[in-house]
Amino acid sequence: MAISKSVSEGLERRRASALEAGGKQKADDRHAKGRLTARERLDSLFSAGTFQEVGLHAQHATRHFGMEKKSLPGDGVVTGTGFIGGRPAAAFAQDFTVAGGTLGEIHARKICQTLDHALKAGIPVIGFNDSGGARIQEGVGALSAYGQVFYRNVQLSGVVPQISVIAGPCAGGAAYSPALTDFIIMTREHASLFICGPEVIRAVTGQATTMDEIGSADMHATVAGTIHFIAEDDAHAVAIVHRLLSFLPSNNMMDPPHRIEPELSLADDPELDELVPDDPKTPFDCRAVIERLADDGDFLEVSAGFAQNMVIGFGRIGGIVVGFVANQPMVKAGAIDIDASDKAARFVRFCNAFNVPLVNLVDVPGFLPGVHEERGGIIRHGAKLLFAYASATVPKLTVIMRKAYGGAYIAMCSQDMGADRIIAWPTAEIAVMGAEGAVNILYRKELAEADDRAARAAELAAEYREEFSSPYLSAGMLFVSDVLQPRETRAAIALTLRGLMSKRETRPPKKHGNIPL
Known part of the structure; x- marks a missing residue:
């Protein structure tokens, strides 16, 4: 009818x-x-x-x-x-x-x-x-x-x-x-x-x-x-x-929308060699590195206007969707402060929830010093970043570009936070603190008695870098997987990501951890 x-x-x-x-x-x-x-x-x-x-x-x-x-x-x-x-x-x-x-x-x-x-x-x-x-x-x-x-x-x-x-x-x-x-x-x-x-x-x-x-x-x-x-x-x-x-999976049981090609390009990228200044104190834009690493320079930055000393966002390397977390030397010398900790920690937790591998680019002099930071709870906020990385079970790759000092380096996903592969550039400095600060503490008496304090301090700092913060020292102790030229980095990351697609890692049974909010 x-x-x-x-x-x-x-x-x-x-x-x-x-x-x-x-x-x-x-x-x-x-x-x-x-x-x-x-x-x-x-x-x-x-x-x-x-x-x-x-x-x-x-x-x-x-x-x-x-x-x-x-x-x-x-x-x-x-x-x-x-x-x-x-x-x-x-x-x-x-x-x-x-x-x-x-x-x-x-x-x-x-x-x-x-x-x-x-x-x-x-x-x-x-x-x-x-x-x-x-x-x-x-x-x-x-x-x-x-x-x-x-x-x-x-x-x-x-x-x-x-x-x-x-x-x-x-x-x-x-x-x-x-x-x-x-x-x-x-x-x-x-x-x-x-x-x-x-x-x-x-x-x-x-x-x-x-x-x-x-x-x-x-x-x-x-x-x-x-x-x-x-x-x-x-x-x-x-x-x-x-x-x-376009970078996200439909749910937490699926992989992100990777675009994996049968043949992986492993060509060097000479332009990466030109991005880092010779002077370790000269800032450079970490986005330039990200855009060289990302397929076709396609990078979607997240929270670009907030806590600009930390850069986060999505891209692909060798067709695999990744989340980038990078210190930004152009702002506050790349030091980690309260807002940068919060920004990066939440992004790391999102990537972990939705199976997005993490690529961390390190050039960090430390946590930002200051009364405002201490009274504002930098310890509590910085601990969020440590918690986020240690909790994450997705593939985690860390590239040490230049400075990697103290607890801030650990907070940027050191080996001890579960990094699966750590690459250091020859320009990397990995130490408890910068050479100048270490020399002033270790050689205070000698410097006070030196005829030319500045010249002697510079000489000792150079010796300290060579003996105590060299990337080869960390590589020799297996804290770093390899020391590579910047031009070799993209191919190395792409190959490592491809090999980590089947990564499986679990955590102890529990409702959830108690992140320091």
Whole structure:
């Protein structure tokens, strides 16, 4: 028996009403500002024709105060699944044209169902946050709904990649869901991320501030370190999602999307020899080294504006996806401080959770000295980096480019932290401290009596480097696997990674370790 015309037309009317969301005028207003609607964001995220919406006909709970006669299509959020680059993914996009995208019980239930599906299917989940916050009319129910979303964010953590896009306001408790995900992308314009706005801060503390100071993309990318990428607009945000996913597996049981060629190129790269200055005190940009090591120079830097003395990001070497962690001599001489510790430790833990090998590039003079660092807890924060490396069971390769001093070297994945292979360049210096500092301590009396203190100090420092910090000394004691010319490094790493693809390593049975947070 065929479906009657009236029934068919009824379905189409309901579907059209739901798809209209907040109406054409609100959609036009967004377009005038260069912004996309919720469905347009999802359409641009997924390959054409692959998005399957779930919950199109959802409506808010009418039992709440003042909500009986309101119509909220989809309850202010669009959810579903589709394909990105041939791989399935789940996503949701809050719809600001419907009740300001506020979160209520049904709204949250749709998001939770999306997260539950991502967990069961083992697929990444992407969320577009654009909301006025909790729906006041739904009271404590809305607060409970936020808790349900947070709980699921934690359950998914380390199981499937979670990516958040802040494409509008994200305030108060709503900010904690993105904060629980793996990567946050924020549009430079029209987006804000904060717990208490300027008015509340002024009322409670008397402090005058602006949204730029507390909730802008620039602030979160450079000062707070909350977000990982700044997008110029919605389209750019989607492009970053696509690029990020191109390096990530769908879940923790899969390998990343390696592009392994049958024949491995082992050619030298002479340009690497030219990157490191002759003077060990002259800084150089570690990104130049990364781009020579990465296939086709393709490197996706993460948190580029935050803790710039540490550089992290994704690339491929010989087709194998890797996570790079590198000291940046251009900033603070590459010393590790509180923020750099946090930045690198979290990235190492992400890579370990999702089977991404680690390549560590070392040029570190130590942990950053100073009263601010000590009082701020550099011991506690630096311990996070030690904990992250020691916990990681993925392949770990370390290249010592120049300075590798003291505990900071250990924190950059020395052999004792489980590095599978350590390569040192001839320019490497591996010691408890720098030659100058060691000489001043060991030869204090002799230097005080020297006719030319500076000349004698330089002479002793040269002797110290040769006898006590030479890479050949460490290689002779098997703390370093080999000493290679920079030009030989890429081929050596590619070959080592290929041989470590079958690495298996376990840790003692336990719920989890107690990382020094």
